[in-house]
Amino acid sequence: MNRIRRMIEWNVFGVCTWLGERMGIATSTIRKYFIYLSFLTMGSPLIIYLFIGFWVNIRQYIWFRKRNPLRY
Template sequence: MNSFYTLLHYLQKRGFEVCRRIAERMGIRTRVVRTSFIYLTFVTLGFGFALYLFLAFWLKIKDLVHTKRTSVFDL
C-alpha cells in the first residue's frame, strides 16, 4: 500500500506542475486550470487529457532546450 501512495504522490507532483506553470503564464488560479482540464476531458471524451499530455511534453522540451544562464560565461 505504501508503494501506491508513493506512486500517487509522484504523479500528483508532476501532474500539478504542468497546471501550475500554465496558470502562472496566463495569470490565473491553478485551480481554474485543473478543473478546466477535468471538464474538458469529460466533455470531449479524452481530448483534454491528450491536450494535457501534449502541454506536459512541450514544457519538458522547453526546459531542456532553454536553460537559465546567470552569466555570459556560463556556456
C-alpha cells in the first residue's frame, strides 16, 4: 500500500503539497477534502486541480530557466 501511495504522490502534479505548504495545512487533510469535494460535485474540482498543477509546473520551469545562467 505504501508503494502505491508513494508512486501516486511522485507522479501527480503535487498540487496538494504545494497548497499545504503555502497555507500551512497538512497535505493529507487537503487531499481528503479534495476527494470529498470531487464526490459531492461529481468531479468538477479536477478542472481546478489540473489548472493549478499546470500553473505550478510551468512556473517552476520558468523560474529554473531564469536561475540557470549556464544553460543555452
